Amino acid sequence: MKFAIIKERKSPLDRRVVFSPKTLLQIKQQYPAVKFKVEKSKIRIFPDEVYKLTGFLVLKHVADSDVFIGVNEVSIDSLVPNKSYFFFSHTLKKQPYNRELLRALLDKKITFYDHEAITDIKQNRLIGFGRYAGIVGAYNGFRAWGLKYDSWELPKANMLSDQKALHAHLKKIQLPNIKILLTGNGNVAKGALEILDVLKIPKVSIEDYVSKTFTTPVYCNINTLDYNTRMDGKAKSIKDFFKHPERYASTFNQFAEHTDLLITGHFFSNGAPALYTEADVKSARFKIKVVADISCDLNGALASTIRTSTIEHPFYGYNPQTGLETDFKAPDAIAVMAINNLSSELASDASIWFGQMFLKHVIPAFFNNDADGILERARMTHDGKLTPRFAYLQDYVDGKE
Ligand SMILES: NC(=O)c1ccc[n+]([C@@H]2O[C@H](COP(=O)([O-])OP(=O)(O)OC[C@H]3O[C@@H](n4cnc5c(N)ncnc54)[C@H](O)[C@@H]3O)[C@@H](O)[C@H]2O)c1
8 A cells, every 4th residue: 555645735834634654653563564654745844854754755755655744725727536545625514615625525535534534433533633723723812812911921832843842831821800701612612722721711600601700810611502592492412413503503602601711612513503603792791802713614603703714814803893804912802712713833843743633543444454444434535436425425425415
């Protein structure tokens, strides 16, 4: 089996990679039969030279490989027909901007595995950059707060060597007695929790969060059923919510009235009610001043997330009265951070983490006949067709939705 690490071609340029030179070496030691080539790249966080010194071929052309592994969407013109690919296609939620890419994967008879679809039998995701997105996103939330209120100046995460350096800077800040709300319970939320732990911020219960004042900063972590209720008053359940989000209404305002800094890590499905709307934000009771929107959905989940932001320009302001963008330091503005490639800011740590997960969960499947069904579950396209698990995307492919 011949594998290739392909170069990232998406703009803005992304320095992440699935395997660091060290992880590749680990794979080689565990599976001596495996052959890896690395496509030349000027931007990858680990330079070509380091791969060469570790004993890997770095080449301009790697098209003769069997399995191509990348991070972001691969440009349609560089897809090699009849091969296998792993990358994030961003098509699972029927994102319109990647419909053509999915069509090309089908037309070119590519066997395509989406990193997002690499799950265990219970559908829990096994690999992803979520943890590092959570770490960097929460850090950026505190960075935004410091800049908005001229309280401290944290450096940009991508200027720091690694997570340790980021922790060292965070430990120097003196937080006021703010209330921080974190949504979600997946990898992003867990990454964000690591940052709240570094800051030694006490966690409080929902009851205390919405009813008490505190003499220190505190945080509360909520999940889907804490801020959604069934409109018909019937008993709610997470399974029911996943199946019928349209039956639910948001009760998020009970939290917005008590929150200064919101850090999001929830999963927002198509059809779910917005956490807060334009009308909610206009209310005098709406208190949130800084939003680190790591979930970063642009389909109205949070009224204040009107666009994504970039690593270069991470913050913008949202004027709650006009619904328009403004300076994030303006007194009435909600400061928004909505970067959708957050883990790129800590590209080295994030790549090492991702590669270790891939080595643990995916590489064995190539050598044990996919005993745990990892490849089968992640396979989206094969021989020009969507696999049964992804048949729900057929209308999207056909342009019917
Ligand atoms: N900004 C960024 O750079 C960045 C990076 C990674 C992830 N994200 C986003 O952050 C969000 C969370 O990612 P994660 O890695 O923590 O995900 P995850 O897969 O680790 O966890 C998602 C959680 O959501 C739950 N869930 C699944 N389907 C759901 C549904 N239909 N409705 C409500 N909850 C559901 C799951 O049970 C799980 O607890 C996602 O929307 C993801 O796109 C953003």
